[in-house]
Amino acid sequence: MKSFDKRPINLKKPRRDGRLITVGRVEDLPEGRGATVELMDGTELALYNVGGRFYAVENFCPHKGAPLADGFLHGRIVECCLHGWRFDVGTGQCLTRPGCDIETYEVVIEDGVIKIRL
Numbered sequence: 126m127k128s129f130d131k132r133p134i135n136l137k138k139p140r141r142d143g144r145l146i147t148v149g150r151v152e153d154l155p156e157g158r159g160a161t162v163e164l165m166d167g168t169e170l171a172l173y174n175v176g177g178r179f180y181a182v183e184n185f186c187p188h189k190g191a192p193l194a195d196g197f198l199h200g201r202i203v204e205c206c207l208h209g210w211r212f213d214v215g216t217g218q219c220l221t222r223p224g225c226d227i228e229t230y231e232v233v234i235e236d237g238v239i240k241i242r243l
């Protein structure tokens with residue numbers, strides 16, 4: 126049966142393999158900001174500093190594919206820079222449209238170093 130789901134596919138989503146990768150130091154990302162984390166294989170994630178806690182999600186809005194690292198952060202909620210869909214970066218829940226959640230990734234801080242588990 127033909128699918129009529131027109132949502133874009135995130136071709137830059139990292140493969141989940143349990144690796145813990147080092148992405149930077151805590152002082153590299155100021156509070157209230159997001160950043161794109163580019164991995165060696167060309168995939169990427171969005172990383173956020175929310176009041177000193179770090180969160181990582183896929184860097185892809187399920188609406189039209191905008192990079193969520195460029196979104197506007199309001200506490201733990203990121204608002205997509207293109208059309209304003211909103212996501213909780215802690216849970217991945219889409220607050221705009223049910224069923225459009227994004228993937229989250231575990232962030233580990235060790236001695237001031239930020240690591241993300243793929």
Ligand code: FES
Nearest residue numbers: 186188189205208
């Ligand atoms: S691309 Fe994110 S809300 Fe449209």
